[in-house]
Amino acid sequence: AFIAGAISAAFLESEPERIFDIALALIPERSEYARVVCAVRDFHAREPQDFRACMAMLTSDFGYDRYPGVCHIIPNAGVCALALLYSTSKAANGALASRLSRGVEIATMCGWDTDCIAGNIGTILGVAGGLDGVEDKYRKPMDDFFVCSSAAGSLNIVDLPSFAHFLAALGCREAGVATAADLAKIEGSTDICFDFDLPGSTHGFRTLSNYLRIRNRRLEGSEGAGCIEVLIDRPMPNALARLYWKPFYRREDFDDERYSPAFSPTALTGQVMRCRLAAERWTGPADLVVRPYARLTWDKTIIEGAPIALSGGPGWTDVEFTLPDAAGSSIDEIGFTFDTSGTERWFGYLLLDDFSVTGKGSLEVDFSKQRPEFATVTPGSANHGSWKLEGGRLVAASEEAATGKGTAEFFVGRFHARDQRVSARVIPRQGQGHCVLFRTRGTITGFAAGFTAPGEVAILRNDMGWRGLATTSFAWELNKEYRLEVEAVGDTAILSIDGNPVLEAKGIDLPLGMTGLARTSAGACEWLDFSTKEL
Structure with a gap:
């Protein structure tokens, strides 16, 4: 309640002391939580510049040794209060940084549970100070991109401006003033839409070249609208130069693997990439030539579309590019390559606006390319x-002792996909429960279909445990290859085996969700391939 109250108060108050007082009033007066934060408040009143002395007091009176266990809530609450109140203090060199920077840095220097404490303080002071209080040294490296770690791989790729729109829509709904557009944002979609209208937003666009630099530009004559501005600074002949966005990430994209994030591609074969481009030429060739492209993550093959010549005059050029067949791999870059083949070197700006990836997509997974x-x-x-x-x-293998019921899942596909056809070839090796997943929302809710018992196939509903929706006899065998296919449209799912429909179930009451593979009981199997097609 203290942290949540502080964040809420920060929307209306900017002074840390006032935010602290509002948050304090929300927790029990005689609680241990109140005792530690009040101790910090009293120490700050006596020593308003020396956060290290305050931390020494916390270590002595409220240290981890006094609160055994895995999660040391009381000591960490003390550091949160410390970092909040001391965020107005000066650094050792006498400099007065932004309160966000100072608070986060103090929280980190204090040690203990640095990620959670710094995250809480950054949220409070970020809300209080707004964008003007976020220094470029923190915002630029983020590039509007954030990684989550969950079972839903497509949701782990977070575009911060889009997420800000989502949170604002949630707030409007809670306040009873949501529009149809707000409700659509909350419901979610497989479409990717970037307008670059939020100040400074880049939506995670990147460049591959020392000759390209990105920033947000506010558009003249259009209140609140923005675009991406790419400075093209005379690339050398035949230099590599790309402007791109990443719909899929790999281990090679990160410096470590704490929290073990997992990803599923968010841009699929058959979807259409659209945007508007314009060029502002200063010197060099008359035209800036770019090509839309997609890169396959398996072997880094780049598949380009037709060249687009931008004259450097006024006006925008509309661009469409259908994402190519990923050939069992995944698309991990989409964007534009720059033609640097000539001897003249182009100097000026490329502008990009209204970027989107829309339409039904398909994903084929060749396990030899994973x-x-x-x-x-x-x-x-x-x-x-x-x-x-x-x-x-x-x-895939699962045992009773591993999870209690021998269940295991492998989630693939986009969380907000609706009607789909899921297909996979499987060889059951041991036991039963060899299934494909569809419209699954995570580990405790969704649907599966496949070989669920000897001589039986079923369509199952997961509601904190698997139960049958429909069952029929089918004489499947171990060590024999089968193709399982489920087509889910509306509230109906049809299971086919080797191209022959064998079972239908009504009552598919989740309108959207991921696809994948599952073991619904103990056993083992081999999956030869997997595909999902949005209908």
């Missing part, structure tokens, strides 16, 4: 059991 990464296998997120690549196949 790799074990982040405690899972690309391009999915594994939960429980064993999921290993062997000989170009995905080998």
Whole structure:
């Protein structure tokens, strides 16, 4: 309640002391939480510049040694209060940084649970100070991109401006003033839409070249609207130069693997990338020539579209590019390559606005083109059991002792996908419960279909445990290859085996969700391939 109250208060108050008082009033007066934060408040009143002395007091009177256990809430609450109140203090060199910077840096220097404490303080002071209080040294490296770690790989790629729009829409709904557009943002979509209207927003766009630099530009004559401005500073002949956005990430994109994030691609084969481009030429060739492209993560193949010549005059050029067949791999870059083949070197700005990736997509997974990464296998997120690549196949196994029921999941696909066709080839090796997933929302809710018992196939509903929706006889055998396919449209799912429909179930009451593979009971199987197509 203290941290949540402080964040809420920060929308209306900017002074840390006032934020502290409002948050304090929300917790029990005689609680241990109140005792530690009040101790910090009293110490700050006596020593308003020396946060290290205050930390020494916390270590002595409220240290981890006094609160055993895994999560040391009381000591960490003390550091949160310390960092909040001392955020107005000067650094050792006498400099007065922004309160956000100073508070986060103090929280980190104090040690203990630095990520949570700094995150809480950054949120409070970030809300209080707004964008003007966020120094470039913190904002620029983020580039509007944030990684989460959850079972939903497509949701782990977070675009901060889009997430800000989502949170604002939630606030409008809670206040009873949500528009239809707000409700659509909350419901979610597989579409990717970037307008660059929020101040400074880049939506995670990047460049590959020392000759390219990105920033946000406010558009003249259009209140509140923005675009991406790319300075093209005379690339050398035949120099590599790309402007791109990443719809999929790999282990190679990160410096470490704490929290083991997993990813599923958010831009798929068959979708259409659209945007508007304009050029502002200073010197060099008459035209700036770019090509839309997509890169395949398996072998880094770049597939380009037709060249687009931008004259450097006024006006925008509309661009469309259909994302190509990923050939069993995933698309991990989409954007534009720059033609640097001539001897003249182009100097000026490229402008990009209204970027989107829309339409129905499809994903084919060739397991010979995947790799074990982040405690899972690309391009999915594994939960429980064993999921290993062997000989170009995905080998899955689960035991009763591992999870209590022998269940295990491998989530693939986009969280907000609706009607879909899911297909996979499987060889049951041991036990039962060899299934494909569809419209699954995570580990405790969703649907599966496959070989659920000897001589039986079923369509199952997961509601904190698997239960049957529909069942029929089918004489499946161990060590024999089958193709399982589920087509889910509206509230109906049809299971086919080797191209023949065998079972139908009504009551598919989740309108959207991921696809994937599952073990619904103990056993083992081999998956030869996997595909999902949005209908």
